[in-house]
Amino acid sequence: MRKSRAPSTRRGEIQNLFQSYASGQAVLPAGSLLRFLHKEQLEVTADEGTADTLIEKYEIEETASESQCMTFEGFLRYMESKDCCVFDQAHTKVYQDMNQPLSSYFISTSHNTYLTGDQLVGKSHLDAYVCALRKGCRCLEIDCWDGPGMEPVVYHGYTLTTKILFKDVITTVDQHAFEVSVYPVILSLENHCSKEQQEVMALYLTGILGDKLLNVRLDHPTTGDLPSPKKKKVVVADALSDLVTYTVSVKFISFSHSKDCQNYCENTSMGEKKARKLAKVTGKEFVHHNQKFLSRIYPAGSRTSSSNYNPQEFWNVGSQLVALNFQSLGMPMDLNDGRFQDNGGCGYVLKPAVLMSSQKSFDPGGSQRGVQPTHLLLKVISGSNLPVPRSGKALDPFVRVEIHGIASDCSRKTTHTVKNNSLNPFWDADMNFRLSIPELCLVRFSVRDQTGFLSSDFVGQYTLPFFSMKKGYRWVPLRARDGCSLDPASLFVFVWYS
Incomplete structure (x- = not known):
């Protein structure tokens, strides 16, 4: 993962990624895209066919597409697509065993x-x-x-x-x-x-x-x-x-x-x-x-x-x-x-x-000694198109990331506040979490508007199960209080866990 300089827009963060893999060229060859998928997105099963399919799906510039390359505009379309959503799209379908009691x-x-x-x-x-x-x-x-x-x-x-x-x-x-x-x-x-x-x-x-x-x-x-x-x-x-x-x-x-x-x-x-x-x-x-x-x-x-x-x-x-x-x-x-x-x-x-498990007894309130913990790194990089209040005043936004699981895994961490920026706030904030039972954990991204020294208002949120969360550079689609989409409001994050 690369430490990016603070760009002026979310497009700037993605431009940095594109340029680091395009090696100074105007386009990203399929081989370089595949390297990005493996190294940054941790898409371990991706192969040449995967890269070719993404170019075909997101690249509309014919010359680039025919030469199996991706322009920045095509790369941006990919990075802001469901293929790059933080929620694993394989989990949008029934995939679990439905034959249990x-x-x-x-x-x-x-x-x-x-x-x-x-x-x-x-x-x-x-x-x-x-x-x-x-x-x-x-x-x-x-x-x-x-x-x-x-x-x-x-x-x-x-x-x-x-x-x-x-x-x-x-x-x-x-x-x-x-x-x-x-x-x-x-x-x-x-x-x-x-x-x-x-x-x-x-x-x-x-x-x-x-x-x-x-x-x-x-x-x-x-x-x-x-x-x-x-x-x-x-x-x-x-x-x-x-x-x-x-x-x-x-x-x-x-x-x-x-x-x-x-x-x-x-x-x-x-x-x-x-x-x-x-x-x-x-x-x-x-x-x-x-x-x-x-x-x-x-x-x-x-x-x-x-x-x-x-x-x-x-x-x-x-x-x-x-x-x-x-x-x-x-x-x-x-x-x-x-x-x-x-x-x-x-x-x-x-x-x-x-x-x-009938073999092991589990007490969610007890000590989880002997359990190998999972280490989660979340980098909250930036936001995009956050909804402004009725007053029309730009937000002073910050992001709170909450872990909900067994008591010993529950925690929350917060970015600093960016003043007067609803369009493209930039935080570049690293957060580290240590989880004993990640399979029970939910991760909640909450965006809030700092309204006073100790007061803030809800802006949007997104919650998902830990193991539905994709690794790599991902966008987080924000939702309103009633659960409805706030599209195009979103966060841009980097996820890694071991």
Whole structure:
């Protein structure tokens, strides 16, 4: 990696790279491009064919293309393409083994999915289900209560939240369940209905969902295991006994009780405070429990504003169904989006081997002695086209890089602030991190505007799993609070780890 002088634009940083491999020529021959791919981008499988393909794809100057060379403009197009994105494009498709039991996956999970606002007077709306499903959510919550005219309704009981019809929720699920993912949707029904209205619910489930509804147990070769997520089905949890198949909710008593008495098709659901205490005191047992059973964690009742906890603390013990308020923006949902961007955004991400090994006991809160650490070097070089606030005033931007993983791996480092530059701020800041369990880590790039000595405002962020991060010179596509793209706003970074 070369130390670059401070250029006037991001184009300048890339120009430096181009010139260092073009050796004074006006174009970059295919052989020099291949050398760049090997040495700087650490694309170890790249060969002459790879270089030829990139020239064909990004070089529009015919003379250069015909002579298997790349002009600076072609090189720039390549460097700002998805082929140079920090997120490994191989991970934009489902690439993980999808034949493991459901307990082997993190599953994107929503809490009180129907709400668009707070937990007390917020509005319930069908759009909330559509938004969650389009984000790849695979576990939806439906709180069911008796409604007038024998029509069950969905709302947050004993509050002033508005009500929507159960049949409309199921129709919405039917229409949107498999738009972005072909893998199972779990319906977590919190059932408060009378027997008569439960029968109405069962009729709607079978009548509306039809053969999309999994209502019989699947044959599974491994006795005592949950099925894999291969079936494109809707799975009902928590209620309506004749339709419940694999996710019957049971009260958690203790890990020893679960080991001796819990059926593999039953899942435990617990609030964040209880789960946090168990993770802190009995982390190894929690990890082991989650190797066989599903556990669902939900936000504390005190979070009336629909705020969220940090989901990482429960992924660290292998909990599959870590439920968040999808309508609430901020760091917890950024982490959720980052985690489930992996594996094609299908809503199922295979848990790392450290959480699934029956030979080794893993305690995320304990000492990781004997583990060979991974050393991560991140150079935050520059930014480009950062969004300016409504006032039109240029930003005073800085970048914060956060590592979210087991407690001993969590850290954050910050660049200096560049004054009055939204277009092309230059930091050239080196950051070093030491990670014990990188396979559990998420990396979050956060751009902020320095507004005072100790105050700053959010500008944009991007979060991704550590092992979805490509080495070499990469651009980081920034996202807004709601997760939407801020294109062309981006960061230019260098990534290396051992």
